[in-house]
Amino acid sequence: MSDESTDQTRRQLLAITTGLGLAGTAVASIPFVLSMQPSARARALGAPVEVDISKLEAGQRLVFEWRGKPVWIVNRTKKMLDTLPGMAGKLVDPNSDASEQPSYAQNEWRSIKPDILVLVGICTHLGCSPLAKFVEGAASGLGRDWPGGFFCPCHGSFFDLAGRVYKDVPAPTNLVVPPHAYVSDTRIIVGLSPDEVEKNKNA
Ligand code: FES
Numbered sequence: 001m002s003d004e005s006t007d008q009t010r011r012q013l014l015a016i017t018t019g020l021g022l023a024g025t026a027v028a029s030i031p032f033v034l035s036m037q038p039s040a041r042a043r044a045l046g047a048p049v050e051v052d053i054s055k056l057e058a059g060q061r062l063v064f065e066w067r068g069k070p071v072w073i074v075n076r077t078k079k080m081l082d083t084l085p086g087m088a089g090k091l092v093d094p095n096s097d098a099s100e101q102p103s104y105a106q107n108e109w110r111s112i113k114p115d116i117l118v119l120v121g122i123c124t125h126l127g128c129s130p131l132a133k134f135v136e137g138a139a140s141g142l143g144r145d146w147p148g149g150f151f152c153p154c155h156g157s158f159f160d161l162a163g164r165v166y167k168d169v170p171a172p173t174n175l176v177v178p179p180h181a182y183v184s185d186t187r188i189i190v191g192l193s194p195d196e197v198e199k200n201k202n203a
Helices: 003-022 040-044 078-090 194-202
Strands: 049-052 061-066 069-075 116-120 131-133 149-152 157-159 180-184 187-190
Touching (some): 049 061, 116 187
Antiparallel strands (some): 049 187, 061 069, 069 116
């Protein structure tokens, strides 16, 4: 058996065993890091959430809540971005044609700026929150050929570093990119498009 197929088999076994152990656990506890503005009630009702990313270093992920769901902002390194072009053959929807994202994020990075990825952190299978698995290779526990990405342990779905789903896993589509816009170089608002932010500025 080749190294590649061994790694793939390892991932499939991991998916099955973790699926057995964790099925039904739904969303795990999530470290929400945002300040309390806007109020929790307003957020639950869907108010946009503005996030400061000035301290988000390359290779790190920020987690917060919007509309009762975890949202992630990942500052991808060049090395992480370099993995994306070679992924197409492993993915269900490499161009995100059947997946949900705003038109301004339907590109090779699924983001406005290449390095900054914004995703709803909910698996498109049954709604668990996948784990960030940014460590590549054998140290990840997902096989020597693992390039970094996200892993949903509930039933074993894998996503790349743009939230695109692998073939032959339960999740049907890529992770969702929510509407978002930059209000400055270091502040992102989730819940509004760039056009809506412009309109509000001019109102
Ligand atoms: S919820 Fe089933 S694989 Fe993620």
